[in-house]
Ligand SMILES: Nc1ncnc2c1ncn2[C@@H]1O[C@H](COP(=O)(O)OP(=O)(O)OP(=O)(O)O)[C@@H](O)[C@H]1O
C-alpha cells in the first residue's frame with residue numbers, strides 16, 4: 001500500500017454558524033486519481049483550498065508529503081501544487097503564454113516556448129493561441145488554459161475544482177481522458193471536483209461523496225455502480241444510470 | 253487682440269512656475285494616495301477614514317485651504333526651525349497636494365475593491381507573495397482607473413493653483429488677480445486662457461496615458477509619460493535655468509493697485525542700485541505683516557492704522573505722531589521689524605458717497621449718515637466688515653444700515669455708481685474718488701485712525717545697510733495727490749498704465 005501523500009485529520013472550517021467542513025478525516029495515496037462529488041455548498045471547494053492554504057482550517061491539520069502545510073512557506077507550497085480554480089482566474093492583462101508561464105516566472109525561471117506549446121497541446125488548444133488575451137477566448141478555452149497553467153510548474157499534486165464545467169460534452173469527454181492520461185504519464189496525484197457522477201465514475205480510481213462538510217461515501221467506481229456508498233451516493237449514481245437506461249430504450 | 257497676444261506671451265515665467273507647482277502637487281498627491289490606497293485595500297477602517305478625510309479636505313474652499321497653511325507652517329517653525337518657509341511654494345504645494353488626494357485615492361480604492369475576486373484568489377493560489385500580487389496583478393489592473401483619478405486631480409490642481417498667488421506663490425493667478433484689481437480684462441482673460449489651456453493639454457496627455465494602460469499599449473503610455481516629463485523639465489529649466497535667486501530682495505504687496513504700484517516703485521529703486529528683486533503680490537493684509545516679520549518678504553508698505561488696530565489690537569485713537577512713535581517702538585520690540593519711515597501720504601478709510609447723494613440727503617459727516625443709514629446699503633471690500641476699524645466707527649456713531657454688501661475693491665466703485673450700494677467704505681488715496689466725483693464724509697468723532705503709509709523692513713533686511721540706504725530716498729517723497737493720480741492711471745477704464753509704468757511716472761513725480 002503506497003504512502004498517503006495528502007492527509008486531513010479532524011479538519012473543520014466554520015464561517016460563522018455555517019460549518020463548510022465538519023471534522024473531516026481523509027488520506028489520499030500518492031498516484032491516485034480521486035473524484036470529489038457532492039451537492040452545491042457541500043464544502044468541496046473549501047476542502048480543496050485547505051490544501052494550499054487559500055483557506056485556513058478552524059481546527060485540525062492537513063499534511064502534504066509528510067509535512068503539516070501550516071508550517072510550510074506559502075509560496076513554495078503553492079508552487080508544488082497545480083490548482084485549477086472553479087472561477088478559472090486567468091489574469092486578464094496577461095496573454096495565454098504569460099498566464100501559463102506565471103508559476104515558473106515567480107520562481108525566477110523562464111518557461112521555454114516549446115514547453116508552452118506542449119502544454120497547450122496537452123489541453124487540446126492550438127499553439128497559435130499563445131498571444132491571445134483571455135477576453136479573446138471562449139469559456140471552455142479559458143478553462144483549458146487554466147489546466148495548462150496548473151501543469152506548467154510540474155507539480156506533484158493536481159487539484160482541479162470543476163475544470164470542465166464550461167466545455168461541450170465532446171471536448172469534455174476528450175479532455176477528461178487526456179487529463180487521466182497525463183496523470184499517469186506525469187505520475188501525479190490528482191483530486192478533481194465535479195458535479196458529474198458519470199465523469200467521476202469513468203475517470204477516477206476512487207470517488208468521494210461530500211454532504212454538509214462531511215464525506216458520506218468513499219468507494220471505488222466499481223462498488224458504487226454495484227450499489228455501495230449509501231443513500232446520497234446512490235442518488236447521484238442513479239442519474240447517469242437512468243439516462244443510460246433511457247438511451248438503451250430509445251435504441252431498442 | 254494685439255494686447256491679448258502680448259499679455260499671453262508675457263506669461264512665460266508664470267506658466268513655468270504654474271507647471272512646476274501643479275506637477276509637484278500632483279506628484280506629492282500620488283505619492284501619498286497610492287500607499288494609502290494599498291493600505292486601505294487591506295483594512296476597511298483605513299479605507300473609510302482616509303476617504304472621509306480626503307472628502308472633508310475637498311469641502312474646504314481652495315482659497316481658505318491655501319491660507320490655512322500659513323499659520324500651520326508658522327507654528328511648525330517651533331519644530332523645524334526658522335528656515336521653514338511659510339509663504340510661497342511650500343504652503344501652496346501642501347494645500348494643492350491635499351486637494352489632489354481625493355480623486356486619486358477614491359479611484360485607487362474603488363479600482364482595488366472592484367478587482368475580480370477570482371483573479372485575486374488565483375494570484376495568491378499560483379504562489380504570489382504580497383509584493384508580487386501588488387506589482388504583477390493589482391497595479392496593472394488598477395492602473396487605468398488610477399490614471400483617470402490622476403487626470404481629474406490634474407485638472408483640479410491646475411485650476412486651483414491660480415489661487416496660490418494669494419499666498420505669494422508665482423502662478424497664472426498673478427495676471428488674473430492683478431487684472432481683477434485694475435479691471436484689466438485682457439490680463440484676466442490671458443491668465444484664464446493660459447491656465448485653461450494648460451489644464452486641457454494636461455488632460456489630453458494624461459488621457460493618452462490612461463488609454464495606453466487600458467488598451468495595454470506600451471508605446472502610448474510611455475510616449476505620454478515622456479511628453480509630460482519633458483514639459484515639466486522644460487518648465488524647471490525656464491524657472492531655474494537662469495542662475496541663482498538666493499540674494500534677491502523680496503518685495504511684498506497686498507492685493508490692491510496702490511500696493512502693486514508701490515512695490516514696483518521700490519523694486520525699480522532697488523534695481524537701479526544694483527539689487528535683484530522679486531515680487532510677492534496679492535498678499536492678504538495679515539499675511540503680509542507676518543510674512544515680513546518672519547522674513548519671507550524683505551520689504552513692504554503698510555499703514556499705521558492697520559498695524560495699530562490689527563496687529564497691536566489697540567482701540568484708542570491717539571494723534572498721528574504719537575501713534576507712529578508707538579508703532580515704531582512696538583515693531584522693534586515685538587517683531588524685530590524696522591519701520592523705516594512714512595512715505596508722505598495717507599490711505600485712510602472713509603465713507604464715500606456720490607456727490608448727488610450728498611446733496612440730496614444733506615450729508616456732510618458720518619453723524620449725518622447715521623440718521624439715514626437705515627434706508628441705505630453699505631458696500632465694502634471683503635476685509636472691511638471684519639476689521640476693528642469698521643466696528644469702532646459703527647459703534648462710535650451707532651450706524652445701522654439696511655443692508656451690508658461685500659465687493660472686490662474695484663467693483664465697489666462700480667456698485668456705488670450703479671446704485672447697488674449707497675455708501676462705500678473707500679480708501680482716501682484711491683484715484684477714483686476724484687475721477688468719480690465722490691465725497692468723503694467727515695469723521696468728527698475721530699473714529700477712524702490714521703493710515704499713514706509706512707515702509708517696513710524685515711528684521712534681516714533692516715540689518716542690510718546698503719538696502720536701507722537704497723530705500724531711504726522713498727521716505728517722505730510721495731504726497732496723496734501723486735498717489736491718487738498713480739492709482740487712477742492703473743484703475744481707469746481707458747488707457748490703463750501697467751504697474752511698472754505707473755510706478756515709473758510716480759517716481760518721476762516724486763523726484764526719485
Ligand atoms: N468565504 C466564505 N464566507 C462565508 N461562507 C462561505 C465562504 N466560502 C464558502 N462558504 C460557505 O461554505 C459552504 C461550502 O462552500 P463551498 O464553496 O466549499 O461549496 P462547494 O461544495 O464548492 O459548492 P459548489 O459546488 O457550488 O462550488 C457553503 O455553504 C458556502 O456558503
Ligand SMILES: [Mg+2]
Pocket residue numbers: 044045046086161
Ligand atoms: Mg465549489
